[in-house]
Amino acid sequence: MQYVPIKDVRASVTLNYNYTTSTKDRYTPEVLLGNSSEVYSYYSNKSKVYNRNQLSYVKPIKEKHLFSVYGFTEMEISASSEDLSKIRGTANDQFQTGISYNTRNTLGGLLN
Numbered sequence: 001m002q003y004v005p006i007k008d009v010r011a012s013v014t015l016n017y018n019y020t021t022s023t024k025d026r027y028t029p030e031v032l033l034g035n036s037s038e039v040y041s042y043y044s045n046k047s048k049v050y051n052r053n054q055l056s057y058v059k060p061i062k063e064k065h066l067f068s069v070y071g072f073t074e075m076e077i078s079a080s081s082e083d084l085s086k087i088r089g090t091a092n093d094q095f096q097t098g099i100s101y102n103t104r105n106t107l108g109g110l111l112n
Contacts, residue, residue: 008059016050039087046080 002012030037054072
């Protein structure tokens, strides 16, 4: 975005935001993993903000010279988090409830 509030003075703003999320879930039954089943879960999110503000002054002098002054601020902020769970040796190959120490309070599993 650019503004020209006064003749020969230009202000500009650049703003950018990126956000990425990725997940991966996998269950391997004990038949395929040497008598030990495995539950694998991965979650990742990344975000990035970029901002640049610029102020410039350009003045032509007698059509042969150019006088210019620039000033700017720039900022970039990045954040990320990742979570990985790998549970080996679950109870059996058929889940009908969640995997936790107290399965009565766990949501998910087989829907009938």
